[in-house]
Amino acid sequence: MNKKQLFAGLLLGSVLSFSTATIAKEVVFSEDFSGDFSNWIGKEVEVDSPKGTQLQNVDVLSKIVDDPIREGKKAAQSTVKVFGGDFITQESFIPGKYTLSFDYMGTCKRDCGAAVGYGEGFPGVKHHWLAGTTRAFPQGLRDNNGWKRYTLSFNAKYDFHLVFEQWTDSIGDEGTVFFADISLTKH
Numbered sequence: 001m002n003k004k005q006l007f008a009g010l011l012l013g014s015v016l017s018f019s020t021a022t023i024a025k026e027v028v029f030s031e032d033f034s035g036d037f038s039n040w041i042g043k044e045v046e047v048d049s050p051k052g053t054q055l056q057n058v059d060v061l062s063k064i065v066d067d068p069i070r071e072g073k074k075a076a077q078s079t080v081k082v083f084g085g086d087f088i089t090q091e092s093f094i095p096g097k098y099t100l101s102f103d104y105m106g107t108c109k110r111d112c113g114a115a116v117g118y119g120e121g122f123p124g125v126k127h128h129w130l131a132g133t134t135r136a137f138p139q140g141l142r143d144n145n146g147w148k149r150y151t152l153s154f155n156a157k158y159d160f161h162l163v164f165e166q167w168t169d170s171i172g173d174e175g176t177v178f179f180a181d182i183s184l185t186k187h
Contacts (some may be wrong), residue, residue: 028093029162029184033064033074040087062087067180069147075180078166088119089162097187100162101151103180106133106143106172113170114141114177118160127163130154133170143172147180
């Protein structure tokens with residue numbers, strides 16, 4: 001092997017190493033609900049106030065509970081049906097390719113009302129829904145009284161917040177939607 005071939009081989013190796021590093025995945029958000037809702041906000045809803053519509057604490061719309069099935073784990077339970085997000089990440093994320101993973105459990109017979117997506121603004125406007133319990137959503141979520149892990153890939157074109165909710169137009173009773181072990185990975 002001459003010097004040109006050796007140099008070309010080293011250069012190619014460097015480029016391949018750089019390419020592999022640039023497509024690496026990075027977990028940019030995770031939540032197991034073992035603490036509180038400090039990573040989340042609630043939704044703007046009408047309240048009795050001279051100011052009218054105000055941001056509600058996420059604790060009004062959801063609560064952290066002991067996992068109904070898995071001992072020693074926690075989950076977020078939606079307690080009020082809303083449109084536009086029961087809980088929305090405080091943190092915003094930059095445009096790009098992402099994978100969102102989460103556990104979902106619906107405890108009603110059908111259409112408990114879970115909806116998962118992302119939204120622009122604060123709190124979550126210009127929604128882009130990724131999954132839900134009706135055919136109106138791109139990915140279906142199953143209501144079967146058991147946990148199921150979902151992994152959804154998407155390409156956000158704008159800064160965004162993750163949005164989870166129990167949708168107002170669902171037929172499930174309030175409190176039948178649970179989320180756990182949320183992870184957002186950037187590509």
